[in-house]
Amino acid sequence: MAEPILKVSSLYAGYDGVPVLHGISLEVMPGELVAIVGANGAGKTTTMRTICGLNHPIKGNIIFEGMDISHLQAHKILRLGISYVPEGRRLFPKLSVEQNLALGAYIEDSKQEVDKRKEELYEIFPVLKARAKQTAETLSGGEQQMLAIARGLMSKPKLLMLDEMSLGLMPSMVEKMMEIITDINKKGTTVLLVEQMVQEALEIAHRGYIIQNGRIVHSGYASELLESEEVRKAYMGM
Numbered sequence: 001m002a003e004p005i006l007k008v009s010s011l012y013a014g015y016d017g018v019p020v021l022h023g024i025s026l027e028v029m030p031g032e033l034v035a036i037v038g039a040n041g042a043g044k045t046t047t048m049r050t051i052c053g054l055n056h057p058i059k060g061n062i063i064f065e066g067m068d069i070s071h072l073q074a075h076k077i078l079r080l081g082i083s084y085v086p087e088g089r090r091l092f093p094k095l096s097v098e099q100n101l102a103l104g105a106y107i108e109d110s111k112q113e114v115d116k117r118k119e120e121l122y123e124i125f126p127v128l129k130a131r132a133k134q135t136a137e138t139l140s141g142g143e144q145q146m147l148a149i150a151r152g153l154m155s156k157p158k159l160l161m162l163d164e165m166s167l168g169l170m171p172s173m174v175e176k177m178m179e180i181i182t183d184i185n186k187k188g189t190t191v192l193l194v195e196q197m198v199q200e201a202l203e204i205a206h207r208g209y210i211i212q213n214g215r216i217v218h219s220g221y222a223s224e225l226l227e228s229e230e231v232r233k234a235y236m237g238m
């Protein structure tokens with residue numbers, strides 16, 4: 001059987017030594033699209049930040065492609081092939097679309113390669129090409145989110161991690177974003193995403209994990225989670 005590309009085991013992490021994650025375990029297989037869903041404050045962002053090295057585990061470990069990355073620095077983890085698109089987009093507001101994209105590929109030295117990747121991303125996100133010279137702060141919310149995702153892809157990650165990309169977007173834009181992510185995944189990038197929009201996320205994911213108070217309380221095939229009455233009642237208001 002194939003090995004997981006990412007394996008998180010009994011992870012404890014938090015702030016100032018106080019854990020907010022109490023033994024998170026999860027796996028992502030190569031090529032999968034996995035969703036972590038749960039309410040505000042459940043620990044979704046903390047999980048993502050700890051995987052990509054912006055937070056450090058108190059206990060437990062994180063294995064990426066067979067290598068223990070639990071205590072590596074974020075820039076090293078990026079070089080290994082994990083790209084994190086943070087909650088709230090965190091673009092460089094005064095820089096143009098193309099400058100923001102170029103910064104996503106700062107680990108790549110060849111300008112030719114950077115330009116090639118930009119062109120590839122403009123095919124997925126034509127609106128960004130049309131706005132290449134515009135500063136990020138002048139983009140609409142949806143365009144900014146697309147730029148954040150595109151920037152995350154500029155490093156050619158093996159694993160793309162997306163934190164709450166639906167935040168502040170109108171429903172039609174959320175739907176579009178979900179389609180784009182499905183497409184990116186189908187083209188070969190493994191995706192781990194975090195969402196408060198439980199239903200929308202589970203509809204595009206292969207598998208899901210439901211996190212509550214720093215613990216995984218349900219996991220399974222996304223289709224099964226979507227059908228589970230308990231999950232529907234607790235997380236989809238049905």
Ligand SMILES: Nc1ncnc2c1ncn2[C@@H]1O[C@H](COP(=O)(O)OP(=O)(O)OP(=O)(O)O)[C@@H](O)[C@H]1O
Binds near residue numbers: 087196
């Ligand atoms: N920098 C920080 N310092 C102290 N506590 C923090 C910090 N960031 C988050 N926390 C706490 O950790 C817990 C988990 O927060 P986290 O941001 O991981 O949740 P989340 O599931 O991403 O929530 P949301 O859906 O609102 O983004 C919360 O109780 C939060 O208050």
Ligand SMILES: [Mg+2]
Binds near residue numbers: 046164
């Ligand atoms: Mg969060």
